[in-house]
Amino acid sequence: MPTNLSYAPVDFLNVPDGAGIRDSMSKRVIILGSTGSIGRNTLDVLARLDDEWEVAGLAAGSRGQELAEQANRFRPAAVAIACDELAAEARRTLQYGPKIFAGPEALTRLVDEVEADCVVCAVVGVCGLLATLRAVELGRRVALANKEAMVVAGSLMMPLARRTGATIIPVDSEHSAIFQALQAGRREDVHKVFLTASGGPFRTWSVEAMEEVTLKEALRHPTWNMGPKITIDSATMMNKALEIVEARWLFDLRSDQIDVVIHPESIVHSMVEFNDGSIVAQLGAPDMRTPIQYALTYPRRRPCPSPRLDLCQTGQLTFHAPDPGQFPAIRLGHEVARRGGTCGAVLNAANEAAVELFRAGAIAYRDIARFTERALREHDFVESPTLDELLNADRMARQKVTRCTTC
Ligand code: MG
Numbered sequence: 353m354p355t356n357l358s359y360a361p362v363d364f365l366n367v368p369d370g371a372g373i374r375d376s377m378s379k380r381v382i383i384l385g386s387t388g389s390i391g392r393n394t395l396d397v398l399a400r401l402d403d404e405w406e407v408a409g410l411a412a413g414s415r416g417q418e419l420a421e422q423a424n425r426f427r428p429a430a431v432a433i434a435c436d437e438l439a440a441e442a443r444r445t446l447q448y449g450p451k452i453f454a455g456p457e458a459l460t461r462l463v464d465e466v467e468a469d470c471v472v473c474a475v476v477g478v479c480g481l482l483a484t485l486r487a488v489e490l491g492r493r494v495a496l497a498n499k500e501a502m503v504v505a506g507s508l509m510m511p512l513a514r515r516t517g518a519t520i521i522p523v524d525s526e527h528s529a530i531f532q533a534l535q536a537g538r539r540e541d542v543h544k545v546f547l548t549a550s551g552g553p554f555r556t557w558s559v560e561a562m563e564e565v566t567l568k569e570a571l572r573h574p575t576w577n578m579g580p581k582i583t584i585d586s587a588t589m590m591n592k593a594l595e596i597v598e599a600r601w602l603f604d605l606r607s608d609q610i611d612v613v614i615h616p617e618s619i620v621h622s623m624v625e626f627n628d629g630s631i632v633a634q635l636g637a638p639d640m641r642t643p644i645q646y647a648l649t650y651p652r653r654r655p656c657p658s659p660r661l662d663l664c665q666t667g668q669l670t671f672h673a674p675d676p677g678q679f680p681a682i683r684l685g686h687e688v689a690r691r692g693g694t695c696g697a698v699l700n701a702a703n704e705a706a707v708e709l710f711r712a713g714a715i716a717y718r719d720i721a722r723f724t725e726r727a728l729r730e731h732d733f734v735e736s737p738t739l740d741e742l743l744n745a746d747r748m749a750r751q752k753v754t755r756c757t758t759c
Contacts, residue, residue, distance in 0.1 A: 381394075397641050398648075406426075410426070413479065420442040433458060463492075488518040496522050503697075525622075539604075553570070565716075570587040613674075616670060621634050
């Protein structure tokens with residue numbers, strides 16, 4: 353039986369309840385990225401859970417005033433913020449005296465110095481990586497919304513979690529669905545997983561029409577309401593590429609065990625197919641509060657503010673295979689999951705840089721995948737990278753993409 357899975361379904365862990373959070377103790381939660389969409393939803397979930405839950409720390413990279421308003425309401429012992437000016441902005445609004453960490457190491461120091469049972473890692477991009485690794489190192493329960501951390505450093509994070517006993521529970525809706533579906537069987541009996549994808553706004557567009565996509569069009573997502581970076585990633589399906597890599601590390605799967613299925617209704621959040629041909633799916637209204645709450649309360653299931661699903665109202669659920677010409681990102685995701693090493697860092701960084709250029713109007717929509725692919729092909733591959741080598745691969749990939757615009 354493979355034992356290299358830190359998320360281990362309940363029967364493997366042999367602890368019927370708790371899995372890192374005992375019911376009798378207060379449940380202290382740190383939220384990294386509290387002013388983003390996942391962070392706000394986490395606070396909404398926590399506000400409705402019972403009084404045993406408490407916010408131990410809040411961190412944000414922008415919106416100092418909003419961070420302070422959140423702190424005034426939830427009264428964490430400490431807050432962290434990216435820079436001094438924002439800290440000053442927060443201080444003006446704070447109505448009490450929490451400890452304030454400011455500067456580039458603020459996130460890691462918050463995780464380090466504030467006692468907590470669970471750390472919600474919801475910082476977008478690679479900047480949340482170090483703090484996430486620190487939470488894993490401390491053996492905390494990690495509710496992982498920052499998929500980039502797993503994409504870049506899954507090869508370090510999963511072995512670290514096994515050593516420290518940290519429980520990593522995905523918040524990404526697809527991976528939460530897989531995590532939930534996995535409870536129905538044994539790890540060695542998994543045949544494959546299906547990541548569902550809404551298909552984004554360009555699902556029905558021709559390849560030619562997609563050459564002309566504008567920023568405004570790319571920012572219009574049909575089902576999920578998210579930040580701009582992830583909305584563009586959904587349109588290009590780079591989001592799905594990152595999710596393929598995330599699933600590869602999180603669930604210790606081979607690249608060929610991960611399929612992407614377009615499911616425009618976004619009701620089936622993902623599926624696991626077992627060896628006997630049975631497919632177990634998790635369904636629900638598209639509302640991030642469900643996977644967030646599950647990551648906090650697992651293995652318990654508490655009443656949740658997400659709307660209930662009425663399948664008769666929903667009517668049809670449809671599924672089809674993605675067109676590789678329309679969405680080249682999926683091929684890149686499989687390639688990166690297969691090769692491992694520094695590829696995850698390059699995929700993530702090159703895409704981040706390309707999305708920024710697209711948002712600035714410097715490159716076309718289709719160039720996002722083109723530039724990312726080029727950065728992958730031309731990078732100095734390291735098979736078993738250290739953290740420094742991963743961060744270096746990240747830097748080099750960003751430079752590469754920026755240089756591409758001038759060549
Ligand atoms: Mg997702």
